[in-house]
Amino acid sequence: MGDLGEAFIQAPEHRPNTHLINSGDLISPDEIPTIDLSFLGHPDHDKTAIAKEIAEACQRWGFFQVVNHGLPSDLRRRVDETMAEFFNLTTEEKRKVKRDEVNPMGYHDEEHTKNIRDWKEIFDYFLQDSTIAPATTEPEDTDLRKLTNQWPQNPSQFREICQEYAREVEKLAFKLLELISISLGLPGDRLAGFFNDQTSFVRFNHYPPCPNPELALGVGRHKDAGAITVLAQDSVGGLQVSRRSDGQWFPVTPNPDALIINIGNCIQVWTNDKYWSAEHRVVVNSSKERFSIPFFFFPSHEVNIEPLEELISEDNPPCYKMYNWGKFFVSRNRSDYKKLEVENIQIDHFKA
Helix, strand or coil: CCCCCHHHCCCHHHCCCHHHHHCHHHCCCCCCCEEECHHHHCCCCCCHHHHHHHHHHHHHCCEEEEECCCCCHHHHHHHHHHHHHHHCCCHHHHHHHECCCCCCCEEECCCEECCEECCCEEEEEECCCCEEEECCCCCCCCCEEEECCCCCCCCCCHHHHHHHHHHHHHHHHHHHHHHHHHHCCCCCCCCHHHHCCECCEEEEEEECCCCCCCCCCCEEEECCCCCEEEEEECCCCCEEEECCCCCCEEECCCCCCCEEEEECHHHHHHCCCCCCCCCEEECCCCCCCEEEEEEEECCECCCEECCCHHHCCCCCCCCECCEEHHHHHHHHHHCCCCCCCCCCCCHHHHEC
8 A cells, every 4th residue: 555644644642552462462361252152053042141141242342252153164265365366456456346425335445434544445345236225414315326236357256255255144143133132131033123124234354564553543443333243354463442441442362263243333322322332443563464354234224223112211211312324324434435524423423
C-alpha cells in the first residue's frame, strides 16, 4: 500500500501500544473465554449449560472463541488459499470489481473507520445475491434497491468457494443465535425471524506490512453494527478487544482451530444493554501480512431494532428508541468511502 500518508495516522490517544503487542511476555493472561461447541452434533444434549457460558462471555466481554464448531477444516483451507490468491493479483485486476456507493460489494482499499483510513484492503460479498436494502437514508423514503455481488474472473473458483463458505458459516451463526436466545431465558427461535431476508455479508481482510505500525491501525476502534460476527483469523495476530469493565485493550491470541465470535449492536439493543457490543480494533506490524474473514450476521432491512419486550419492565425500562435496521445499514455503509464532517451513526444516537 506504499507510504503511510496523513489519512492513515491515528490521533495520539488512539494509537496502538506496539510494545505490549510485540513482547509476548507482556501479554496479559486475561483472555476472552473459549467455549466448546462439540455438543452441537448431539441433538439431545441440554443446551442450557453452554448457554450459561455464552451469557457470561456476552456480559463481561461481548467476545468469545469457539472450538469444535463444525466448520470444515478443508473448506477453511481452500478459502484461505483463494483469498490470498485474489489479494496477490495486481491492483488493476482487483479494481475491476471495485465497490462504490452504488455497488457496495466487491474490492475496496480506501475504507475509513471513524474518519481515519484503515491500513488494509478488503473484498465483500452478500450471503444472499441479490439483497434488498433501502434506496436512501431518508426516513420517509420507502423506495428499495436490489444489491448484487461483483465477482472477479480470477481466481477461477473464487465465487464457488466463497458461496460454499458463506453457507457453512451461516449455519453456525443460526446455532449461536439460538444459544444466545436460550441464554436470555427466551425460546431458542425467538430471534430467528429477524433474519428471514437477511442483509448478511462476508468480508476478506488483507493487512499488508505497514512501514509505521505505531501510527496506524488495520481497523480503527469500532463496534460491529449487526447481531453476530463470526471471525476466522490466521496465526499472525492483531485483533484487540476493549474490556467492558475498564476499557483496557487485550490482544486475542490466535488459535487456528477456533473461530472468534462477537455480538454486535443489535444484540446489545435487543438485550437492553445486558449483553455488550465490545469496541475492538486491529493493529498491524512492519514485517508480516495478516488475513482474516469476518461473517457479519445482519437482520432483514425491514426489521426495527428495539429492546425485546420480554426483557424490559418497570424496573428495567428501555435504554433505546426504535430504529430501522435497513436505514442504519445504508447510513453506515456510505461512511466507508470518505471522510465525513460529522460522526458516523451509532446506537448511542438512539439512547432513550
